[in-house]
Amino acid sequence: MKLYFNLEDVSQVFVGSFVLAVPISFSEEAWSLSKTLPMANIALLFILSIVFLAFFAYEGVFQSDVQYRMPVYIARIVIAYLISMLVVALVLLALDKLPVLSDPVIAFKRLIIIAMPASMGAIVVDGFDKE
Structure with missing residues (x-):
């Protein structure tokens, strides 16, 4: 039983999040949602992301054990979400759609909106290599 998060796990999370972050980051709908969706809905998306990550990690990665x-379970959820946000930020930055300096609220909303599916892709790919 492994109790750590190694380079292979990190690479799986990067690839999994990239697979879903790329097509959604190119979507004008995601960009528009970041302008119109209220902060309460953004918070709900964040909470749903964490809850679904926790459920999938519990069953799919840790096999209910x-x-x-x-601590490793919680760390895996946090790391998967943070890596997903990093991947989303890099993709949006490459597309010039992450207005961190000119409109940080929109940038933050875009990160959360696109990180939701990206984080699910991340944890699913991470689950291919079970604990």
């Missing part, structure tokens, strides 16, 4: 590995 987290009793003695809770």
Whole structure:
């Protein structure tokens, strides 16, 4: 039973998040949603992302065995989400659609909106290599 997050895991999370971040980052609908969606909905998307990551990691990655590995379980969820956000930020930056300096609120909303599916892709690919 492995109790760590290695380079292979990191690469799986990067690839998984990239697979879903790229097509959605090119979507004008995602850009428009970041301008119109209220912050309460953005918060709900963030919460849903974390909840679904937790469910999938619990069943798919840890096979319901987290009793003695809770710190690793939580770390895996946090790391998967943070890496997903990094991938989304890089893709949006490459597309010149991450207005961090000119409109940080829109930039933040875009990150959360696109990180939701990207993080699910990340954890699913990470789950291919079960604990």
